[in-house]
Amino acid sequence: MFNSYLTCTKFRFFIWGFSSSTATVALTLVVFAVISGTTLANVISDASKLLIAANDTTAHASCATSSVGSAEALVSNLFAAINTAKCELTNASQWPADFADEALREGLEKYDFVIVGAGTAGSVVASRLTENPRIKVLLLEAGEDPPIESEIFTLSSTLHHSPYTWTDFGEPNPNCCQGMQQRRCYWPRGKMVGGSSSMSGSIFLLGNKEDFDRWRLLGCDKWSWEEMKFLYEKALKASQHEVVDKPVGTVVLNQFDHLEEHNELAQLMLNASSELGLRYISDLSDGTIVGYTDAIPANIEMGRRMSVAKTYLGQVSRTRPNLHVIKKAMVTKILFSSDNSRAVGVEFILRNRHRLKVATMSEVLLAAGAINSPKLLLQSGIGPSEHLKALRINQIADLPVGNNLHDHGMLPLILKFGREINLPSSMAEPQSVADYFLRQTGPLAASISIMGFINTNASSSSQYPDLHLVSHTIVPAGTADSFKFLQLRDEIVAGISRAADNKSLLQIYGSLLRPLSRGKVRLRSADPQAPPLIYNNYATESADQLTLLRYVRFVQRMCTTAAFRNYGLQLLHVPIEECDRLPYDSDDYWLCYIKYLYIGAWHPVGTCRMGAYTDSHAVVDQRLRVRGVNGLRVVDASIMPEITSGNTNGPTTLIAEKAAVMIEDDWKEELT
Numbered sequence: 054m055f056n057s058y059l060t061c062t063k064f065r066f067f068i069w070g071f072s073s074s075t076a077t078v079a080l081t082l083v084v085f086a087v088i089s090g091t092t093l094a095n096v097i098s099d100a101s102k103l104l105i106a107a108n109d110t111t112a113h114a115s116c117a118t119s120s121v122g123s124a125e126a127l128v129s130n131l132f133a134a135i136n137t138a139k140c141e142l143t144n145a146s147q148w149p150a151d152f153a154d155e156a157l158r159e160g161l162e163k164y165d166f167v168i169v170g171a172g173t174a175g176s177v178v179a180s181r182l183t184e185n186p187r188i189k190v191l192l193l194e195a196g197e198d199p200p201i202e203s204e205i206f207t208l209s210s211t212l213h214h215s216p217y218t219w220t221d222f223g224e225p226n227p228n229c230c231q232g233m234q235q236r237r238c239y240w241p242r243g244k245m246v247g248g249s250s251s252m253s254g255s256i257f258l259l260g261n262k263e264d265f266d267r268w269r270l271l272g273c274d275k276w277s278w279e280e281m282k283f284l285y286e287k288a289l290k291a292s293q294h295e296v297v298d299k300p301v302g303t304v305v306l307n308q309f310d311h312l313e314e315h316n317e318l319a320q321l322m323l324n325a326s327s328e329l330g331l332r333y334i335s336d337l338s339d340g341t342i343v344g345y346t347d348a349i350p351a352n353i354e355m356g357r358r359m360s361v362a363k364t365y366l367g368q369v370s371r372t373r374p375n376l377h378v379i380k381k382a383m384v385t386k387i388l389f390s391s392d393n394s395r396a397v398g399v400e401f402i403l404r405n406r407h408r409l410k411v412a413t414m415s416e417v418l419l420a421a422g423a424i425n426s427p428k429l430l431l432q433s434g435i436g437p438s439e440h441l442k443a444l445r446i447n448q449i450a451d452l453p454v455g456n457n458l459h460d461h462g463m464l465p466l467i468l469k470f471g472r473e474i475n476l477p478s479s480m481a482e483p484q485s486v487a488d489y490f491l492r493q494t495g496p497l498a499a500s501i502s503i504m505g506f507i508n509t510n511a512s513s514s515s516q517y518p519d520l521h522l523v524s525h526t527i528v529p530a531g532t533a534d535s536f537k538f539l540q541l542r543d544e545i546v547a548g549i550s551r552a553a554d555n556k557s558l559l560q561i562y563g564s565l566l567r568p569l570s571r572g573k574v575r576l577r578s579a580d581p582q583a584p585p586l587i588y589n590n591y592a593t594e595s596a597d598q599l600t601l602l603r604y605v606r607f608v609q610r611m612c613t614t615a616a617f618r619n620y621g622l623q624l625l626h627v628p629i630e631e632c633d634r635l636p637y638d639s640d641d642y643w644l645c646y647i648k649y650l651y652i653g654a655w656h657p658v659g660t661c662r663m664g665a666y667t668d669s670h671a672v673v674d675q676r677l678r679v680r681g682v683n684g685l686r687v688v689d690a691s692i693m694p695e696i697t698s699g700n701t702n703g704p705t706t707l708i709a710e711k712a713a714v715m716i717e718d719d720w721k722e723e724l725t
């Protein structure tokens with residue numbers, strides 16, 4: 054999920070069909086503004102100025118009447134410097150070389166391990182396994198290297214609905230996403246090296262100590278908090294003690310740069326939360342988090358994304374002859390031995406044209422993410438027998454693949470300002486662009502990220518929060534139309550605009566940290582190219598609805614603090630016809646609101662659930678081996694039995710770290 058400026062306001066940046074049309078350019082600039090929490094009005098005006106200049110052919114004619122050359126040279130140098138810096142950002146050498154041409158020319162040898170998906174998990178596992186030069190790995194990725202908008206992380210929202218995204222929509226469900234276009238939830242994931250972490254908000258959290266205690270109670274006793282913390286420290290340590298002759302994968306963590314202008318909003322939120330008795334969190338990695346903070350660790354360096362794909366994989370792959378990476382390689386099937394007992398390789402389509410097979414001597418490792426890993430298992434005959442039978446897919450194993458789909462989800466609440474607040478300068482200003490490319494500073498390199506972890510259950514003083522408050526971004530007066538980026542239906546956006554009454558708005562999103570509602574992933578058809586069926590059940594369990602109700606009441610309590618009253622902040626009544634038949638502010642009203650506006654947080658997990666041998670809901674065992682077959686593991690976010698308390702990229706990185714250790718351990722004798 055995007056957070057704050059970027060991460061949490063994600064739903065506002067959808068750019069459908071990012072084209073070069075005038076309207077789209079203007080829209081894009083508006084999106085930049087929303088991402089950064091900057092002044093939409095300023096950006097719209099910047100956008101119109103730029104567009105007028107671009108369309109005005111006389112602009113060039115009215116250039117300086119004469120020059121002896123030095124001024125022209127300076128301007129040309131500036132353009133050249135910016136252009137060089139831009140190219141440097143997308144320098145191919147930061148990503149693995151593509152082995153595809155060689156594979157087509159000479160065919161593929163056998164590998165010890167074939168990994169499907171070069172997202173977060175695939176990058177980490179490939180990197181760790183190939184630290185041992187005797188282990189030969191092939192990494193297959195459906196996408197290509199990330200484009201420049203992924204590098205400039207404040208622009209990554211513009212990757213939505215592009216070829217770099219798997220753009221899937223959930224099946225209609227009358228109980229959720231009713232306020233969205235076509236009444237369907239949106240399920241994007243990254244389709245490029247780095248996977249979803251190449252388009253994410255870059256927030257890197259560990260989760261709560263109790264998350265892993267719960268995993269233990271579910272029979273996963275090898276997955277304790279202590280173990281996760283150990284892996285986390287191992288990952289960080291690598292960066293602090295770089296070994297020059299043997300580079301190691303590592304997690305780069307920095308806080309987002311804040312602009313001076315961000316401080317007023319940060320202070321407002323921190324003051325209000327403090328009035329409600331919430332402490333300031335200075336260390337989000339200590340495993341017990343209740344409170345509010347603007348100190349958020351992210352995979353960022355100097356305004357650039359430093360995904361684990363870049364640091365673990367990109368930085369080492371070109372020095373490792375035992376690691377081959379093939380891009381634009383869409384894996385369509387896992388291949389099994391003649392008695393169906395062992396995975397022996399995979400089939401894939403290269404560059405949409407060439408159908409290839411590759412064999413593995415040890416294992417196939419699935420790291421295609423929580424939607425595509427179960428999809429691939431189902432396509433290959435591992436899944437619920439009735440579903441496979443209906444699609445006439447030869448069954449290899451009857452397992453609950455695709456069940457247990459869950460996500461944090463997000464409920465936007467909109468508040469109206471009684472008076473104006475400071476807004477950061479625009480990303481679209483030429484000065485901002487120059488600052489970013491020449492010095493990696495300014496609005497394009499900075500972002501405000503504020504988050505709160507609260508325990509909405511008043512009867513409990515536990516440090517185990519049940520709600521994550523994210524986003525906290527301002528929608529300046531007159532720009533409520535930008536809520537279209539939430540993919541809300543037109544009449545709802547128009548209603549927000551009317552209710553805003555030309556005042557600036559503050560939006561806050563609440564995410565369930567421990568949702569109980571579960572959906573599932575299934576196949577639409579036996580054709581591997583067909584998009585999956587995603588049955589989302591956001592907040593259909595009444596316990597989830599009650600937590601969200603308590604979140605609404607919490608934000609209402611925030612409105613009573615001196616900090617909020619000072620800005621005249623009040624909840625906006627969003628007109629929704631069905632809900633407005635109920636008394637406003639009653640519990641029933643808010644339950645109706647939840648049905649319309651509780652939407653995805655893009656943190657899918659759980660679809661290849663890990664569990665004990667006795668757990669009939671488990672797809673993989675504690676060593677991540679798919680039950681009932683040999684030579685096959687799932688090593689990504691799908692294995693989480695329950696989602697962790699916070700953004701999921703950090704835990705997925707650590708799952709992959711642990712997977713690599715277990716795989717090496719299991720093959721120690723054969724591979725030494």
Ligand SMILES: Cc1cc2nc3c(=O)[nH]c(=O)nc-3n(C[C@H](O)[C@H](O)[C@H](O)COP(=O)(O)OP(=O)(O)OC[C@H]3O[C@@H](n4cnc5c(N)ncnc54)[C@H](O)[C@@H]3O)c2cc1C
Nearest residue numbers: 054170172174195248249253254255256384422690700702
């Ligand atoms: C827009 C967005 C914002 C997010 N923001 C944050 C955030 O700020 N912080 C955070 O912690 N988490 C965030 N997340 C979630 C986080 O990115 C994921 O939890 C994490 O990336 C999951 O890692 P993974 O390896 O399981 O899957 P992914 O990273 O999605 O990787 C899967 C990879 O497999 C490839 N693949 C899929 N199918 C095939 C196939 N058949 N053949 C070959 N390759 C295939 C995909 O192209 C992709 O590269 C965000 C997610 C999204 C979508």
